Amino acid sequence: MxxxxxxxxxxxxxxxxxxxxxxxxxxxxxxxxxxxxxxxxxxxxxxxxxxxxxxxxxxxxxxxxxxxxxxxxxxxxxxxxxxxxxxxxxxxxxxxxxxxxxxxxxxxxxxxxxxxxxxxxxxxxxxxxxxxxxxxxxxxxxxxxxxxxxxxxxxxxxxxxxxxxxxxxxxxxxxxxxPTLRAERAATYSPIMPISPTTGTVLQVPVEVVDAAAGTIRFTDEDGSVIEQSALGGxxxxxxxxxxxxxxxxxxxxxxxxxxxxxxxxxxxxxxxxxxxxxxxxxxxxELFLDANGEKISKSKGNGLTIEEWLQYGSEESLGFYIFPNPKSAKQLHPGVIPRAVDDYWQFRERLAEQPLDKQLGNPAWHLLRANGAPEGPEAPGAGDTLPVSYGLLLNLASVLGAEATSENVAEYLANYVGEPVDSPELNQLIDTAVNYTRDFIVPTLNKRAPTETEAAALRALDAELAAGNAQTSAEDLQTKVYEIGKDEQFGFENLRDWFKALYETLLGSAQGPRMGSFIALYGIGNTRKLIAEALAKA
The missing domain is CATH 3.40.50.620 (HUPs)
Incomplete structure (x- = not known):
């Protein structure tokens, strides 16, 4: 073409x-x-x-x-x-x-x-x-x-x-x-505001136009003196x-x-x-931004989220992605929206290369990738780029590491998972922001509960499956093992959602969590078995 x-x-x-x-x-x-x-x-x-x-x-x-x-x-x-x-x-x-x-x-x-x-x-x-x-x-x-x-x-x-x-x-x-002003304001209103020759202030006073072509005006200064001067030249x-x-x-x-x-x-x-x-x-x-309570953001209240704060926990692209949709609808702006914005941005960016042109033009990633440069051709540079893990998965890994989480040890886990050192600037940024977010918003809220009797039995079964596997077991195979245990009638889960919720609450300390097969592969089978052992010790 x-x-x-x-x-x-x-x-x-x-x-x-x-x-x-x-x-x-x-x-x-x-x-x-x-x-x-x-x-x-x-x-x-x-x-x-x-x-x-x-x-x-x-x-x-x-x-x-x-x-x-x-x-x-x-x-x-x-x-x-x-x-x-x-x-x-x-x-x-x-x-x-x-x-x-x-x-x-x-x-x-x-x-x-x-x-x-x-x-x-x-x-x-x-x-x-x-x-x-x-x-x-x-x-x-x-x-x-x-x-x-x-x-x-x-x-x-x-x-x-x-x-x-x-x-x-x-x-x-x-x-x-x-007609748009209150009577008090209308009494002093003038389209042009002279700058006082004595105090240098911008005056809100009635102004008489002396000579429009010459730019001359007349007004009463702050000291009561009548001044005639040019309105031009500042x-x-x-x-x-x-x-x-x-x-x-x-x-x-x-x-x-x-x-x-x-x-x-x-x-x-x-x-x-x-x-x-x-x-x-x-x-x-x-529309204007709202805070977590749906109230208008006010500088004096300090109830908003600064751009520096967003960039401490997410990327510039994720902020742009969050801003992109529906500009005529108000958006809540608080730290809780950041993780999803990061992951959704990368999903849209990965999808971009496979989309027909008309769908690309509706993809926020297309607009973000072209924002600061308009390349020839329909496809933006960076379309189809992928990351080996989601931001959410990095958050779960960092939350398990807890107060000991650092960018360095999260990167080490990730390097073991992908089989090579992490050298992508975007991935390194994701790791840094995930550690920051986990430290400030997740670790303080973690609360690992004790498993119930049936949940403990399911955890023992999962532990046995992991013990029989090896470090090279793929994330998909691990996910299958987790699924099979959750579907086993002997453990009494009404649906898989209940099983996964039990895993998140007993192993990770939160109500929501990652795809468990990917998490186990990233965190390591041995480390995951330790988490299970800690949970069973509370049963």
Whole structure:
């Protein structure tokens, strides 16, 4: 199959795919049926507020946007751009309690984030520090993007023409915004916020447009003096919803998604963009994350799961896999979802190579493997890769080892199981995260109960079968032996599930567990017999 044939096959499959990134991409294609008028690439944007460090919400928004971006490229064969925009001209509203130099920061409340000293004393400003962290964060995950800081555009005059346009339509924007505001807020609202020439703070005061074409405005400063000054060159900042719209028009943004909490912002900003002579971008409104209790995640409550915590217990790919499905449905985000996400990701990845193209495009692994590079041809690199054991099996092995579990001894067991040293970076990562997860979440909950009389009899039978075998017995043969004992009527199990539950609770100390044949092969027949002996000693 030639390269052009591959591309045609991919585009045809993409045009019929019901996977959500392709549905979004198909909608974006309809935006410009004859192509973008100026011939420029389709522009995707994600926004970032640098009052805090990048977090899991930042990751999911950039990743989901990238899914749509790659889907659009597969569908059309066209190049695209992704801009990560930092709103670092926003006023500093509250001092986060987890930052150093609290007193210094408190002195700069109200000023643009880009004009506040860095509390970490590493960069020229607080925003510069957090912008650097954002770029480091995005680079860490291999995202392809262009970074734009609001302060650069405002201060250098690159937004000046857009600011004049806002001033020229000041009343039109007020007509859109004032009906949406409470009376108290409406009394001080202005689409443009001047920066005080005396204190440097971003002012929330009524503004009179003196000369829109020249960019001149008049307002009352904090000390009561009436000031007439330019709004250009970084001497003013637009209100959030107006800034959102202005940015869409100024940059020519074609696609931007945002959370459900910004639904109203999207509506009002879309109206303002139209007033400014532009067009609201296409986009998806996604649901927000919930904690283990189904409550909205709050930074102040600390009831969420950070990306650092996820990566301590699972892989980047597993996080992406968990994020992928149903962006319009809320997802609970807590450590308990990680093991399944890891194993499900690898199952989907293994299945990918055997799937026809139309099924591949609905496979989350296809999108994840292509997220940070769009290879020619329909199949993503890494499709069909497999691991010799599941994450769940590694968790069971580590839990049996208990407090003594280390990456080194788990790797030794695994090397004996597969017959060669573990040298795969992905497998080594899986081992490290399994040990971490077991230590923090499984070992503290383990409780091996004593077997009942009939369960003890079944365990003795299993022990006898293992004693008669040898170290080379395959996992499948071991599984068969376990099955046969569970089906033997003399032991009185109503079904195999009861037998396996007894094995998990008496040998492993948990209500759920692995495929026992694989576990015995991995842990070793001799070590498994020791577990049985310990359980029988309690009978």
């Amino acid at each position: 030639t390269e052009s044939t591959l591309s045609s096959a991919l585009q045809e499959a993409a045009s019929n795919s019901k996977a959500w990134p392709f549905l979004e991409a198909q909608r974006l294609v309809k935006r410009y049926r004859e192509g973008k008028p100026d011939g420029a690439p389709i522009l995707f944007e994600t926004g970032y507020g640098p009052s805090g460090l990048p977090h899991i919400g930042t990751f999911q928004e950039v990743l989901r946007t990238t899914f749509v971006r790659r889907a659009y490229e597969a569908l059309t064969g066209e190049k695209t751009r992704l801009v990560a925009f930092s709103d670092d001209m926003d006023g500093f509203r509250k001092v986060p309690t987890n930052l150093p130099n609290q007193a210094m920061l408190a002195e700069h409340l109200g000023k643009p984030l880009s004009r506040i000293p860095d509390p970490f004393e590493k960069y020229e400003s607080f925003a510069a520090h957090n912008n650097a962290m954002l770029r480091e964060f995005l680079d860490r995950f291999g995202f392809e993007y262009e970074f734009i800081a609001a302060s650069d555009r405002y201060n250098t005059g690159q937004f000046d023409e857009e600011l004049k346009n806002v001033l020229a339509h000041n009343q039109d924007i007020l007509d859109i915004m004032l 001497q003013a900042k637009l209100q959030w919803k107006v800034d959102f719209a202005m940015r869409w028009v100024a940059l020519g943004v074609d696609y931007e998604m945002y959370g459900k909490d910004l639904t109203d912002t999207g509506v009002q900003s879309g109206k303002i963009a139209k007033v400014l002579g532009g067009r609201k971008p296409e986009g998806l409104i996604y």
